[in-house]
Every structure is written in C-alpha cells, then in structure tokens.
Amino acid sequence: MADHPPLVRRHSGDFHWDDVQVLRYKQDGAAPFRDVTRQVLFEGAGLPVQLRYFEVAPGGYTTLERHEHVHNVMVIRGRGECLVGDRAWEIATHDLVNVPPLTWHQFRAGPDEPLGFLCLVSAERDRPQLPTEEERARLAAAARRAPEDTGGG
C-alpha cells in the first residue's frame, strides 16, 4: 500500500475492498491455525499502527498465542468465540475485545458462519509466543467450558 491509500476504497459487499490484498494469515507451519485470511486496511500514513481485517472461515481458528503488544478488536462479520486469558466468550458482530499484554488468546468461528474482525495493533510489535503442551491443555479445557457471559457493567 502506498504511504497514503486512495481517498475512498469501496467494500465489495463480501468483506473484500478495492486496492486491498487478501494475504496469508501466517506462513504455513509457523504455528497451528486453520482457515484464516488477513487484509491490511490502514497502515503507514503517519500512524504508528496497523488496522487489519481477519476472517476465520466456519470451523477455523487463529493461533493460540500471546505477546507483549495489545490487540484491540471489533467483530464486523458473523459470530464465534474468543479465548482471552483463561476464559472463553461468545462474540458477535460489533462486540469489542481487548487482549492485554502477555495474555493467551485465540479466535474461533462457529461451524456454520465465518468470524470476521478488525484488529488494531502497534506497527512495531514483538513476536508471538506459543504455549507449552501443558499450557495448551489447560487453555483448551478453559475454551471447552461453556462460554461465560461478561455480565455487563
């Protein structure tokens, strides 16, 4: 993307945009994930952040990982579930998710619907850490528990 993108970029109606490439989520084999794409919507142009759109196909999931940099997320398509720390939540369109530093997290689509979300991150960020087998088992158990409600206020 040029330092300043075009003034207006149209949405196609199907979560693709003019002048926005659909990218791999990660290199294959870098870490476990399934059926995720990545599109960079805004970067550069005087802002020290990137705004990306990730889409997880039905049955797919992002890598279970943690890192120092924070994620600020808004769901804009469909519904699914997120694990943040040791709790799982059902999430749906326009819900907001905040992933604090060094907090394990994973996003999963349900079986019948994609989960698409905006993710705002710092342009300079540390590499993700992957869980040990022991941590993975503990977190998988947390994710399998019935998602809890946030309970509001």
Added chain:
Amino acid sequence: MADHPPLVRRHSGDFHWDDVQVLRYKQDGAAPFRDVTRQVLFEGAGLPVQLRYFEVAPGGYTTLERHEHVHNVMVIRGRGECLVGDRAWEIATHDLVNVPPLTWHQFRAGPDEPLGFLCLVSAERDRPQLPTEEERARLAAAARRAPEDTGGG
C-alpha cells in the same frame, strides 16, 4: 476508560457498547455541525491512537475542517456522503475513507438513514482549522455536485 478496558464489551445491537459513554461531538458553538455523537472505543493501553465511533443522525453533518493529522475511517452503519479535498463520494457500510493531512473533509448522513463510522486517529493531534467563507462556498459547490464514483482499481 481505564488504561486497559474490560476484556470483552458487548454491542447493544444499536451502536452502543457496554462501558462506552456517548459523548458530545464537540462543544456547542465551537464550529458548525449537526446531530453528531462520539464514542471512544479504544484508547491508551499502549497504543498511541484512539479508535472512535461517530454517528451522524439523518440530515446531520460533521464540521467541515482540515488538520495535519490523518483520519482513517470505516463506515459501519448506514450510508451517506463524504467530502474529501474537492470531491464528494457516496459511502456505505464497510467502505474505507482516508483523509490525508490538511485536506478539507466533512461527513454527511442522508435524509433517511444515520451514517456511523469508525475513525482512527493519532492520540496527539493538532487542532482543526475552519474554512474561510470563500473556501466554504467553493467546497459547498463541490459537495453539491453529483457524487462521483471512485471507478475502482
């Protein structure tokens, strides 16, 4: 908002969120605008930006202004029109708008539908400049012209 917001904040179904206040767009009398609200969705927490949600009620409009800092915008509700530089575009849900430095801009809802959009900005930013009467007349003429299509690619 605390330095880290709650992990998950629910969308109400009507473009309000748990733990997010609906704020004035600007102080009354600061500059011309009509029927606009502001909600800060993400700020602080290690990110040198703010992600805000603005909603322009049917018939409303934001201030016609320009500033050094850039705006990165995604429409997430309804449709309307934006003026950027000396062109007007019709915009609808999920379209992306980039406002470069020192570029006049204004967002307008149509008569029957609100226009709601995310706006990503640097946390530190310069004060908006308002147009002279001459500039306002020139820009108003541009906005009255039939909105042009971006033409894709």
